[in-house]
Amino acid sequence: MAGSARPSATGRDGGPSREPVTARLRAALYRARRRLRRTGVDYFRGDGADWWAFAALALLVPLLVLFNVLVPDWAPPTALVLPVLAGALLLRPGTLVLLYAVAAAGLITESLVHTGEQVASERPEAYTHGVTPGAALVVGAVGVAGLLVAQFRRRIGVPWRGGSTMLFDLRERIRVQGRVPHLPDGWHTDTALRPAGGQSFSGDFMVAARTGPVLEVVLADVSGKGMDAGSRALLLSGAFGGLLGSLPAHDFLPAANGYLLRQDWAEGFATAVHLVVDLDTGEYELLSAGHLPGMHRLAGAGHWEVKEAEGPLLGVYDGAKFEGVRGTLGPGDVLMLCTDGMVEVPGRDLGEGMDRLMGEADRLVATIPAAGRPGAAVRLIDSVAKHVNDDRAVLLVWRR
Secondary structure (H helix, E strand, O other), rough: OOOOOOOOOOOOOOEEOOOOHHHHHHHHHHHHHHHHHHHHHHHHHHOOOOOHHHHHHHHHHHHHHHHHHHOOOOOHHHHHHHEEEEEHHHHHHHHHHHHHHHHHHHHHHHHHHHHHHHHOOOOOHHHOOOOOHHHHHHHHHHHHHHHHHHHHHHOOOOOOHHHHHHHHHHHHHHHHHHHOOOOOOOEEEEEEOOOHHEEEEEOOOEEEEOOOOOEEEEEEEEEOOOOHHHHHHHHHHHHHHHHOOOOOOHHHHHHHHHHHHHOOOOOEEEEEEEEEEOOOOOOOEEEEEEEOOEEEEEEOOOOOEEEOOOOEEEOOOOOOOOEEEEOOOOOOOOEEOOHHHOOOOOOHHHHHHHHHHHHHHHHHHHOOOOOEEEEOHHHHHHHHOOOOOOOOOEEEEOOO
């Protein structure tokens, strides 16, 4: 239609509407917030750019130089190690080198300023401020150490912000896998695991699963100790946890042996004991792969029986056979499994260590009411192997 005109956007007061401008501003603010949040998330995952961290640390350098010039007593030249250390944790190696260049320029600036002040002073020999060779050496040494740390982080691909969290999460996952599932009334368990040297990771581990009335528990000891064995135990615990309860009981150790052989580790062997308990009848079977015997205390007879199953170490040869030994847990009976760190004493027979452990278990477990038994495994470690520099693990199963 000729002469038609577009309708003009007007507000309630007849003036031009401001809604389009407000909407655009709101959309721009939303996009900026999303971009900032995405950048922060990417950075703390180790995927984002580190230029903003570099800019902040690079600005800190001249600020420290200024403080050093104005108040040298409160801001010595060695204060430059602060951005250097922060850069080692926050920056990639390439960006870190640029920060080092900025820090070196700041150190040179401090040296030139203080040298000029010393020359201009009436008593140059009394001037105490300045960049000494020792201060420069400290900043340089920290820079070299920081660069090595940054290179290591880059090689393993784990940012410092998530590395410790990841290790903590892995340790907790191992502990969760080792928790015994809820048992029916009349059944109780207690476990304790203590790594060598007070470390967080151990070569000893336990996995457990329950399928209906059948409880299965595996206590394993990887060759070595401490962090070296802990890394292998971490891998094996995940594999064993996946196998346990998914295979018939007599197929578990052969499957675990085959898995260990496929890893082709230089120090690839491990020992393990597999406990299968029928919670309805109390009947159990122990299958062992070169592990210490189980120890069964008969409440009626008041003595211990050693339950030794036959089987080779895991990871030594293919086609290994594992023969089990059976028993029945009656009311008041206690079954104890442990790793060699609990009984091995240099210069003494292994049987002596087992006798000592069973004797202490009599005092701490058999004579304590069921209500007070939780924590008995920890007390066993403290009383028998507290100062042993080896990984130690204990499992107690008793029936009221």
